[in-house]
Amino acid sequence: MAIHEKTLIDAERLQTSDNLVLDGVDVSGHWNTMVLPRYLTDYDTDFARQIRTFSGGENVHRCWQCGSCTNSCTVYAQNTDFNPRYWIYLTNLGLKKEILKDKDIIWTCVSCNRCTNICPKDVKPEGVMKALAHWLEEEGHTPETKSSIFDNEFLGQVYATGRIEDTRVLVNFLRKTNQSLTPPWLIEIGKRMTKYFPLTFLMHMGLHLVFKPRTKSWGRTGEVLREYVHEQKEIARKARAMPKEAVHV
Amino acid sequence: MQKTVLVVGAGPAGLAAAAGVAASGAQAVLVEKAAKLGGTPILSGYAKLVPSGEWARDAMGRMIKRVEESKNVTIHKETKVTKLAGEAGKFTATLSNGTSVECASVILATGFTHFDSINKPEWGFGTFEDVVTTTQVEQMVAAGKIACPSDGRVPERVAILLCVGSRDRQIGREWCSKICCTVSTNLAMEIKELSPTTDVFIYYMDIRTFGLYEDRFYWKSQEEFKTKFVKARIAEVTRSPDGRLLVKGEDTLVKRPIVIPMDLVVHAVGMDPNEDNPEIARVFGVGLEKHGFIDRAEHYTNTCGTTRRGIYAVGAALAPETIDDSISQGTAAALRAVADLNALVQKSA
Ligand SMILES: Cc1cc2nc3c(=O)[nH]c(=O)nc-3n(C[C@H](O)[C@H](O)[C@H](O)COP(=O)(O)OP(=O)(O)OC[C@H]3O[C@@H](n4cnc5c(N)ncnc54)[C@H](O)[C@@H]3O)c2cc1C
Ligand code: SF4
Ligand code: SF4
Ligand code: SF4
Numbered sequence: 182m183a184i185h186e187k188t189l190i191d192a193e194r195l196q197t198s199d200n201l202v203l204d205g206v207d208v209s210g211h212w213n214t215m216v217l218p219r220y221l222t223d224y225d226t227d228f229a230r231q232i233r234t235f236s237g238g239e240n241v242h243r244c245w246q247c248g249s250c251t252n253s254c255t256v257y258a259q260n261t262d263f264n265p266r267y268w269i270y271l272t273n274l275g276l277k278k279e280i281l282k283d284k285d286i287i288w289t290c291v292s293c294n295r296c297t298n299i300c301p302k303d304v305k306p307e308g309v310m311k312a313l314a315h316w317l318e319e320e321g322h323t324p325e326t327k328s329s330i331f332d333n334e335f336l337g338q339v340y341a342t343g344r345i346e347d348t349r350v351l352v353n354f355l356r357k358t359n360q361s362l363t364p365p366w367l368i369e370i371g372k373r374m375t376k377y378f379p380l381t382f383l384m385h386m387g388l389h390l391v392f393k394p395r396t397k398s399w400g401r402t403g404e405v406l407r408e409y410v411h412e413q414k415e416i417a418r419k420a421r422a423m424p425k426e427a428v429h430v
Numbered sequence: 431m432q433k434t435v436l437v438v439g440a441g442p443a444g445l446a447a448a449a450g451v452a453a454s455g456a457q458a459v460l461v462e463k464a465a466k467l468g469g470t471p472i473l474s475g476y477a478k479l480v481p482s483g484e485w486a487r488d489a490m491g492r493m494i495k496r497v498e499e500s501k502n503v504t505i506h507k508e509t510k511v512t513k514l515a516g517e518a519g520k521f522t523a524t525l526s527n528g529t530s531v532e533c534a535s536v537i538l539a540t541g542f543t544h545f546d547s548i549n550k551p552e553w554g555f556g557t558f559e560d561v562v563t564t565t566q567v568e569q570m571v572a573a574g575k576i577a578c579p580s581d582g583r584v585p586e587r588v589a590i591l592l593c594v595g596s597r598d599r600q601i602g603r604e605w606c607s608k609i610c611c612t613v614s615t616n617l618a619m620e621i622k623e624l625s626p627t628t629d630v631f632i633y634y635m636d637i638r639t640f641g642l643y644e645d646r647f648y649w650k651s652q653e654e655f656k657t658k659f660v661k662a663r664i665a666e667v668t669r670s671p672d673g674r675l676l677v678k679g680e681d682t683l684v685k686r687p688i689v690i691p692m693d694l695v696v697h698a699v700g701m702d703p704n705e706d707n708p709e710i711a712r713v714f715g716v717g718l719e720k721h722g723f724i725d726r727a728e729h730y731t732n733t734c735g736t737t738r739r740g741i742y743a744v745g746a747a748l749a750p751e752t753i754d755d756s757i758s759q760g761t762a763a764a765l766r767a768v769a770d771l772n773a774l775v776q777k778s779a
Contacts, residue, residue, distance in 0.1 A: 221681065221688045226587070226629045229656075243653050245637075246661065246683060270683050273658060279684065302649075 190216055225275030231421045232272050235315050237308025244269045250296035250306040256289055263289060265296055265306040268313060280313065284322050288314045319418075330357050336410070340403035343396030346389050433457055435767040436523050436533040438511055438710075441469020443745025443756035444539030445493040450764025451537075452502035456771055459504045459531050460497060461511055463706075467494045469541055470746075471753065477571035477620060479753060480612050481646060485572075493757075514714050518740025519774050534774060535740045535767040538724060539760060540710055542701040542746035545595025545603070553591065553697060554667035560675055561667055561695045564590075564613060571620045576628070578694050580673070584625050585693035589677050590614045591664050592634045596700030596750075605721055607700035607750040611636075612643040614698045615651035622655045631658045631692075633679070662688065667695050701750040716741055723749050734763040742766055 194217040201213040232238040244266070251257050251266040263286055271279045280287075290310035297307045317323040334353050338345045355362050375383065435451045437444050440462035451458040464473055468490040471479065476486040497503045506525055513524040514536070523531045547555035547563055554561040559580040570576050578585050592614060596607040611634075618630040637659065639648040651657040664679040674691045681688045703722035704710070711718050717725040717737035724743040727735030734742040742763040745756030 219686055221684065221686050221690070223690060224631075224658075242656055243649075245652070245659065267683070274660065274681075276684065 193217075194219070221276060221279075225277050228275035228277055229273045232309070232312050232316060234417055234421045235312035237305065237310075238272075238312030239308070240302075240304045241269055241272050241309050241312070243302040244273060244304045245302055246270055247301060249299045249301065250304070253295040253299045255291055255293045255295060260286065260289075262286060265290075265310060269304065269306060269309055272309070272313065281317075281322060284317050287317065288323065288326060290314075327354075327358055330354060340407045341395075342393060343399035343402060344394070346386075346393075348386060348390055349393075433771055434459060434531065434533040435764070435771070436461065436511070436521070436531055436536045437539060438536065439469065439539035439541055439745075439747070440464075440467040440494075440497075440505075441539060441541045441745060441756070442471065442490065442493065442753045443541070443747070443751075443760040444469070444537070445490075445497055446757040446760030447537045447539055447744060447764045447767075448497045448503050449493070449500065450761045451768060452497065452500040454764070454768045455502070456768050457502050457504070458497075458500075459506070459533065461506045461509050461525060463508065463510050465508050467497070467505070467507070470544075474544070474565045475569045475572055476565075477568045478616075480609065480616050481643060481754070511713055518738075518770070521740065535742065535770045536714065537734075537760070537763045537767055538710065538714065538716070538736070538741065538743040538747050539745050539756075540704050540706060540724075540747045542703065542750065543705045545607075545699045545702050547594060547697045547699060549601055550594060550598075550697075552666045553594065553664065554669075554675065554695060555697055558667065558669055558675060558695075560585075560693065561697070563594075563697045563699045564610065564617060565699065567617050567621070567696050571617065571624065574624065576621050576624045576694075583693070585628055587692045588618075588621055588628055588630045588694045588696060589664075589675075589690075589692040590618065590630065590632045590696045590698055591677075592632065592637075592698045593663070594697035594699050595702065597635070603700065603702070603721075605700075605750060606638060608638070608640075609750065609752050610698040610700060611638045612640075612647045614696075615639060615647040615657065617696070618651050618657040619647075619655045622657075629658065630655075631660055631690075633660050633662050633664050633677070635661075635663055701746055704747060707747075714738065714741055716743070723747065734759055734766055740770065 195214060196217060197214045200209045202208065229242050232241055246266060248266050251264050254263065254265060256263040262283065268280055268283065268287065287310060290307065292307055294307045297305050300306060314326070318326060318329060331354050334350055334357065335345060338350060352362060434457040437448045437451070437458050437460045440460055444460065444462070445467065448458040448460045466472055471486040472490050478484065479486050479489055482489060498505065506527060506529065510526045511523050512526050515522045519534050521533050521536060523533060523536070525531065544563070544565060547553065551557070555563070560578045562579065576584060592611060595601070596603055596605060596610065614632055618632060621628055621630055637648055652659065660681060661683045662679040662681045664677050666678045668676045668678065670676050670691060674693060675695050676689050677692055677695060678687070678689050680686070707718055707722055707724065710716070710724070715738050719725040724747050725737050726743070726748055727737065734744055736743045744759035744763045745751050
């Protein structure tokens with residue numbers, strides 16, 4: 182064995198090829214496992230600016246790495262790999278590859294805002310977690326999150342009818358996320374509602390599920406709204422992609 | 431009985447001392463080894479001063495004018511003191527231009543010497559043209575253009591390395607130079623003002639922007655000018671094949687070695703004891719403390735005193751010091767020196 186403690190090395194830095202010839206010497210076999218260096222070789226100097234264009238990320242550059250956020254963090258107490266201070270540092274230096282290593286846990290922030298309440302530089306780390314999660318999603322590093330699916334279902338109904346039907350939002354959301362339409366908690370809610378809610382109200386809910394009522398004179402409002410939201414998103418997206426010369430920050 | 435105070439060195443501290451003595455009605459003789467008055471801020475061509483934001487030439491200019499126009503100040507430029515005889519109350523100083531000065535007390539305002547970056551060869555100064563010191567960047571800012579000396583291009587990236595020649599046992603410098611953190615955060619802002627697309631990185635062990643310099647310089651530089659702070663002490667500066675510089679070190683927060691390309695690397699040089707201090711100690715008969723600065727008496731009741739009666743020391747001659755505090759000390763020592771004169775007057779009455 183050429184490398185005794187492979188567990189100490191990130192898997193991505195280990196490279197093995199079936200056939201390898203170095204300087205005319207055939208080193209095929211277990212001697213040809215190479216370890217790539219751990220050096221960080223560059224910063225993406227525009228990355229922090231891009232994160233600042235997401236809602237919540239505006240103050241990320243203020244961080245001075247005191248660690249108060251991580252120390253107070255609800256999730257960190259359960260999982261020490263969840264480290265807002267560290268991701269904020271990586272963001273500011275543009276060490277994107279390092280952030281991507283943690284892409285599957287950044288979204289687990291529970292938005293308790295303990296970090297935001299304690300941060301001496303008013304960085305709003307909770308917002309940065311959101312901004313990072315949105316960036317990961319927008320760039321396709323993470324699949325569309327459940328909360329985005331929910332938001333889109335919700336907005337879709339508003340565009341179409343000018344109102345939302347709680348039951349339909351829920352049912353469609355459960356469908357789109359491949360979840361059972363009758364999870365135990367929903368059945369429990371249903372039971373309690375039939376027990377305490379006035380009958381006429383429940384009838385209305387049932388009817389609305391079938392007939393999809395619209396807000397009066399909603400007309401083209403939904404379309405206009407949809408266009409506006411789309412435009413705003415495009416503006417934000419363009420601002421992120423802007424060349425550095427044009428933004429000066 | 432002498433009514434004269436000898437002030438040695440015409441930097442901010444010495445100019446303040448001479449002005450203080452003159453304002454109280456006594457005579458000051460100001461001896462300066464350089465051809466110009468104003469001390470390091472003028473001799474090294476500093477740009478805007480911390481914390482006032484005033485150009486060094488304007489701020490120092492007012493101090494110089496005040497002593498030059500005073501009828502109570504006699505100035506000797508390009509001159510040193512070669513001999514001091516006598517004792518407190520009746521010293522006789524011999525100047526290198528042959529003049530002899532009778533004086534009651536002496537104020538040493540002889541300042542500091544910049545750390546010579548050649549003594550840290552691993553950081554590339556003297557090897558690569560695009561490795562410069564804060565003093566050179568001050569001069570670039572004063573001239574209104576930030577550029578790489580090698581080919582005149584505007585740098586895309588600047589790395590400022592803090593604590594160069596300070597806080598380093600390897601080279602026998604166990605002190606903090608006090609002002610270089612603030613000066614560096616300020617220079618980062620000045621660089622950004624001249625070239626808004628340049629990214630400035632400050633490599634630090636600690637950021638010591640004490641007192642009110644905290645938000646006015648550190649926070650402002652980070653929050654408004656987007657200066658990036660990287661926690662790493664750079665181990666080595668080398669050059670990549672494309673001609674750019676490479677800073678190598680450990681990013682202690684990522685726990686990873688870094689090799690990052692830069693266009694301009696700036697050494698935030700520290701303040702060494704004045705290289706003349708051994709000579710000054712011999713000529714004036716004062717002691718030096720263990721780092722080589724002039725040794726202080728107890729400060730509480732013998733403010734600005736040295737190890738010898740009748741001789742005071744102020745400003746960067748005593749320790750790394752800011753301009754503002756050097757000026758306050760110069761003024762304080764003037765009061766002590768004039769009090770000595772008054773005591774003599776009372777004694778002889
Ligand atoms: C890059 C850099 C930037 C700085 N910027 C700032 C800033 O923005 N704000 C700030 O507060 N501080 C700044 N400082 C610190 C500042 O330079 C000092 O606080 C200040 O110069 C100290 O004043 P001084 O009068 O004690 O000494 P000096 O300014 O060093 O003056 C000493 C004078 O004595 C003369 N002298 C020396 N030896 C003799 C001798 N044997 N005989 C006769 N004359 C002699 C010298 O020629 C000189 O004129 C900076 C320092 C550095 C290194
Ligand atoms: S808001 Fe998120 S990052 Fe902040 S303390 Fe709570 S879980 Fe941690
Ligand atoms: S508490 Fe604020 S300043 Fe401190 S590390 Fe967290 S984000 Fe940075
Ligand atoms: S003031 Fe800052 S840069 Fe200067 S020696 Fe002290 S810690 Fe280092």
